[in-house]
Amino acid sequence: FIPILGRVIATFLCSGEKEVDLAVQSAKAAFKIWRKKSGMERSRILLEAARIIRERKDEIATVETINNGKSVFEARLDIDTSWQCLEYYAGLAASMGGEHVQLPGGSFGYTRREPLGVCVGIGAWNYPFQIASWKSAPALACGNAMVFKPSPFTPVSTLLLAEIYTEAGVPPGLFNVVQGGAATGQFLCQHRDVAKVSFTGSVPTGKKIMELASKGVKPVTLELGGKSPLIIFSDCDIENAVRGAMMANFLTQGEVCCNGTRVFVQREILDKFTEEVVKQTKKIKIGDPLEEDTRMGPLINRSHLQHVLGFIEQAKNEGAKVLCGGDLCVPEDPKLKDGYYMTPCVLGNCKDGMTCVKEEIFGPVMSILSFDTEAEVLERANDTNFGLAAGVFTRDIQRAHRVVAELQAGVCYINNYNVSPVELPFGGYKMSGFGRENGRVTIEYYSQLKTICVEMGDVESVF
């Protein structure tokens, strides 16, 4: 689909059980070659792939924008965090290793960090190229092969990544792409030659993936949904807090897992903050996402647009006040008349029990709530089954650290929101998932440790 035009541009055949098996077998063959390469050799190939992504950045960003609807300005940032991820793991590939342990009598042991084998990546539609890069870079750096299934809504850009890996010199089949939806994903998770599944998507699908993988005792990484709190204290730099709240809610049309959609504002600055955030939200340029100055494009598809608008209707019925936006939008350009556009929405008078405050909307809808004390806001911020991200704006640095130490979230931002340095681990607490992407720790999620115990003397048998 092209969300900008509301039209189909290409169709892909879904991979069935046979095609999934072919992909896994060719990944398995490539794994035999790749696992024998030294870290330095793998690093060189990943660096070359990163270079090609940088070189083709505009082309990849354009494809991403056409298929997903996000502004090309943002898509370029996604592509940056993609090649940066490849560079980061290329840098770590050569230094992966185990340890040497001295034992009594001159005996010793050592550990080897070894790849898992064929890993499966399953992606969501909001960051197609970035998700494929964040999964494949650490997987390949550790010596694994990967079969990746993008979302059927955004099947295109992952194919460019496969092309780039091949051009950079990975063995044929090392990074394979299969297309399809739930059925294809299930075949992948159940395949006996698959060693691990890394999934990005919703909580309900994450549960199913975990169940399927458990049948083969396969480890899983789950990057799931969220309903993250953003806490704005009255001593903050208000301009930065407003910018932070916009970053926390309106990137990629609000279709972002870690968005800080529950914006808690301390009562003393509630009116001033709300007035400014509404003013800035009304200024967001909606339109053709391929134009340089557009900052919000169409949502992913019609049914998702209706789903998001439904949340706004329900919020009104439950007593929230629409302070701006929340309507269907038809851009002036006639070619965009069938696109899935809506105006970004700020909801005031929100209460903790409202549906818009409790459920992940995955659209451009910010809910503003007021609070009085630190203890109260912490209690309310943590009162959710999700735990992906959280943010705090304050000039009091002691309070900032005290608050993030209490927040039940895998990623916490102090005086910023939704930045993604690849050097830092990303992932959730509670029902937002487990395992991490990015950062040094992710090596542990794509490798296994072998212990070798070496006897230097005679065997002392108990028999």
Ligand SMILES: NC(=O)c1ccc[n+]([C@@H]2O[C@H](COP(=O)([O-])OP(=O)(O)OC[C@H]3O[C@@H](n4cnc5c(N)ncnc54)[C@H](O)[C@@H]3O)[C@@H](O)[C@H]2O)c1
């Ligand atoms: N935590 C993160 O890093 C992160 C990042 C992006 C999106 N998300 C979450 O993803 C969700 C939106 O994405 P979505 O609508 O594509 O999610 P989704 O769960 O509907 O689909 C995700 C992927 O899973 C596949 N799939 C669906 N059913 C399956 C099954 N039974 N077995 C195997 N695979 C199956 C889909 O085809 C798709 O590729 C939101 O909840 C969002 O918060 C999380």
Ligand SMILES: NCCCC=O
């Ligand atoms: N840039 C990270 C976004 C991942 C969640 O949707």
